[in-house]
Amino acid sequence: MRVIEAKNKSFDVLNDEIYQSGDELKIVECLGQRFIASGSRGKRIVISGVPGNALGAYLAGSEIIVEGNAQDAVGDTMNDGLIVIHGNVGDAVGYAMRGGIILVQGNAGYRVGIHMKEYKEKKPAIVIGGRVGSFLGEYQAGGLIVALGLHKDDKETLGAFPCAGMHGGKLFVRGGLGTVSFPEQTTVKIANPEDLAEIRPLIAKFCETFGYDFAKIIDEPFTLVTPNVANPYKQMYVAN
Amino acid sequence: MSVQYLSSEFDVVRNLERCVSCNLCVRECANGVHRIDERSRKLVVDESKCVDCQRCVAMCPTRALKIVKNENSFKENANWSADLISEIVKQSNTGAVLLSSMGAPKPTPVYWDRILINASQVTNPSIDPLREPMETRVFLGKKPEQIRRASDGSLDVSMEPQLVLETPVMFSAMSYGSISYNAHESLARAAQELGVFYNTGEGGLHEDFYRYGANTIVQVASGRFGVHEDYLNAGAAIEIKMGQGAKPGVGGHLPGAKIVGDVSRTRMIPEGVDAISPAPHHDVYSIEDLRQLVYSLKEATRRTKPIIVKVAAVHNIAAIASGVARSGADIIAIDGFRGGTGAAPTRIRDNVGIPVELALAAVDERLRAEGIRNNVSLVVGGSIRNAADVVKAIALGADACYIATAALIALGCRLCRSCQTGRCNWGIATQRPELVQRLDPNVGARRLVNLLSAWRHEIKELMGGMGINSIETLRGNRLMLRGIGMTEKELDILGIKHAGE
Structure with missing residues (x-):
């Protein structure tokens, strides 16, 4: 496995080294370099330190494991692959993500999974272990978002205004919802075993990755939020 | 009753x-x-x-x-x-809400029609484009500020990525979905033959059209439909759509009824689901955020493609463009008030934004004043209607123009302004197979090539008349323009003198 020292390197120099390296590499002393592995495929990259914004943007199949926190825009427009964050992430995780999996052990900031989409076998998934900030899943058009609400310091799992403009995909929230409210165009219900069957492998992967007890996590009730309309703006216009 | x-x-x-x-x-x-x-x-x-x-x-x-x-x-x-x-x-x-198609039809001033072009008489004789070489090729992208040398003294001739246009006119963004497969094929083939570019709009790139990639600009908008690594690398340049002249501050919305078959596959969303591109990119709230998006696209394509940022012409366009020019973008596309659309709320289309002539003049002036004009190329659209508009735009400071409505008219469009119905009898703004097949891409491409070939000749003739033999010499050459019937303020903003002065 090739080890790349990120110290004092600008993102373009670092990325050139990543693209020119073999399929297995470790980046050490990473300190805020942006766009790491943007658009890359076929690699397994372990990062020690804190990568900067837009980690794994347009990711096309690589696996990225961050041994710590990450910043904003992780997996922006990600198409395939896996991103694992052993810590917290900033805002806009998985913006317009259309494939692959993002697993975050800790909390996530605002605007998680907005514009997420799916198409046939391309079905993206984001699992956030802890709490999630406001504007979760805005305009969600597909894919799965799971908020587990572990280690949430007595705060609510979700922030304000989740699922605004949601017209596809599913949101699962583990445990109590607290005071949060969902928009009219969504249906909120307790997930039944068939619903949960869809996320069991995902949660198993989360537990395996971060060392949690699967049985304990899946035992709590989950809430399922889905859109009740695919064309939320149908009636708004008249031809002129 | x-x-x-x-x-x-x-x-x-x-x-x-x-x-x-x-x-x-x-x-x-x-x-x-x-x-x-x-x-x-x-x-x-x-x-x-x-x-x-x-x-x-x-x-x-x-x-x-x-x-x-x-x-x-x-x-x-x-x-x-x-x-x-x-x-x-x-x-x-x-x-x-009232929804309309195509550009604003109201009688707002068209400044192109109030600008007159110069010609040489006696001194600095005019040039006959039929006899003498005339250069209409332009390069879009960042230009170096100074001569650079390597440590051994040799010239550093490396350049930021450029788009090379044989004629300073490109086909602007129209998505597959808003227009048909055959319309896209016509545009792609014409762009290839003409040595210019067409633009995918925010609808992804149909797999059949990857072969026209060298003449394709791929668009990334807020919904990121059809955007993935192969798509980004397929085009010659990437355009980030921040705004559209026909609907500044408003997003795109392709109704689920039009998301069928190949359109669904190309956008990578299920059939029948609305394709919503909201007005803002929810990860862009500042020039710094825009810079992040620009550079993420550059990194994803290994810094081989110029990045275009398209903005609508709005009141503070000069300041906005100044910010965009510092965002790392290579090209700024400004889309004017009269620009076309497949569908826009009528009130927005007819009341929001400013004419591109004023926006262009203000932006070019501002970027020059700040010493950053060479950081970016300027492309203007909305609406460029003929070769004279192109020449005037370039003399006002543009590097190239975008056309869309004119291209659609070449394909058969008669401006009935009913694109949103999806029943275009000319096979352009429709996905119904029996209508789409009415537009033969062979005929469509030929008509587009005819149009731009004619424009190119007219551009040469107009330039020749001024004694100018290359687009580079015409760019920003406002002394070649005079205003007619304008107020002092208008002339001031356009940076031109009144006719007779």
């Missing part, structure tokens, strides 16, 4: 002496204006469905048809036009 609050806009006039009842008009009209009555077996007409697309007129083998404005009229006055009355009726019928 129900009340007919609105009378039809057009009358269908059929010359019965010429009509041979071939019923071609019945087959050609997807709006169902012409129809054979079940009982009488006679041709009948429902003019209330007519949009005046002129398809039946163009196809009638005996030229028996005419579409004319309905002479029936409201009692209009200077304040309440028929359009305004109709709009009130439509809204009181439905409670809905």
Whole structure:
């Protein structure tokens, strides 16, 4: 496995080294370099330190494991692959993500999974272990978002205004919802075993990755939020 | 009896002496204006469905048809036009937002028409483009500020990625979905033959068209439809759509009914689901955020593609462009108030934004004043209607122009402004296979090539008349322009003198 020292390197120099390296590499002393592995495929990259914004943007199949926190825009427009964050992430995780999996052990900031989409076998998934900030899943058009609400310091799992403009995909929230409210165009219900069957492998992967007890996590009730309309703006216009 | 609050806009006039009842008009009209009555077996007409697309007129083998404005009229006055009355009726019928297609039709000043071009007389003689070489090639992208040398003294000739245009005109963004497969193929093939570019719009790139990648600009908008690594690398440049002249501050919305078959596959969303691109990119709230998006795209494509940032011409466009020029973007595309659209809320289209002529002049001036004009190329659109508009735009400071409406007219569009219905009888703004096949890409590409070849010749002729033999010399050469019938303020903003001065 090739080890790349990120110290004092600008993102373009670092990325050139990543693209020119073999399929297995470790980046050490990473300190805020942006766009790491943007658009890359076929690699397994372990990062020690804190990568900067837009980690794994347009990711096309690589696996990225961050041994710590990450910043904003992780997996922006990600198409395939896996991103694992052993810590917290900033805002806009998985913006317009259309494939692959993002697993975050800790909390996530605002605007998680907005514009997420799916198409046939391309079905993206984001699992956030802890709490999630406001504007979760805005305009969600597909894919799965799971908020587990572990280690949430007595705060609510979700922030304000989740699922605004949601017209596809599913949101699962583990445990109590607290005071949060969902928009009219969504249906909120307790997930039944068939619903949960869809996320069991995902949660198993989360537990395996971060060392949690699967049985304990899946035992709590989950809430399922889905859109009740695919064309939320149908009636708004008249031809002129 | 129900009340007919609105009378039809057009009358269908059929010359019965010429009509041979071939019923071609019945087959050609997807709006169902012409129809054979079940009982009488006679041709009948429902003019209330007519949009005046002129398809039946163009196809009638005996030229028996005419579409004319309905002479029936409201009692209009200077304040309440028929359009305004109709709009009130439509809204009181439905409670809905008015949605229109194509560019703003209101009589807002068209500054192109108030600008006149210079020509040489006696001194600095004009050049005959038929005899002498004229350069219409332009390079879009960042230009180096100074000569650079490597440590051994050799010249550093490395350049930021550039787009090379043989004529300073490109086809602007129209998504696959808003227009048809055959319309896209026509544009792609024409762009290739002409040595220019067409633009995917925010609808992804159909797999059949990857082979035109060298002449394709791929677009990334807020919904990121069809955006993935292969798509980004397929094009010659990437355009980030921040705004559109026809609807500044408003997003795109392709109704689920149009997300069918290949459109669904190309956008990578399920059939029947609305494709919503909100006005803001929810990860761009500042120039710094824009810079992040620009550089993430550069990194994803290994810094081989110029990045275009497209913005609508709005009040503070000069300051906005200055920010964009510092964001790392290689090209700024400014889309003016009169720019076209497949669908925009009428009120937005007709009231929001500013004409591109003023925006262009203000931006070019501002970037020069700040010493950053060479950081970016400027492309303007909305609406460029002919070769003279192109020449005026370049003399005002543009590097190249975007056209879309003109290109659609070349393909058959007659500006009936009904794109949003999806029943385009010319096979352009539709996904119905039987309509799409009416547009033959061979014919479409040829007509586009004809159009731009003619423009190119006219551009050369206009330049030759000024004694200018390359686009590079024309760019920002405002002394070649004079205003006519403008206020001092207008002349001041455009940076040109009045005719006679």
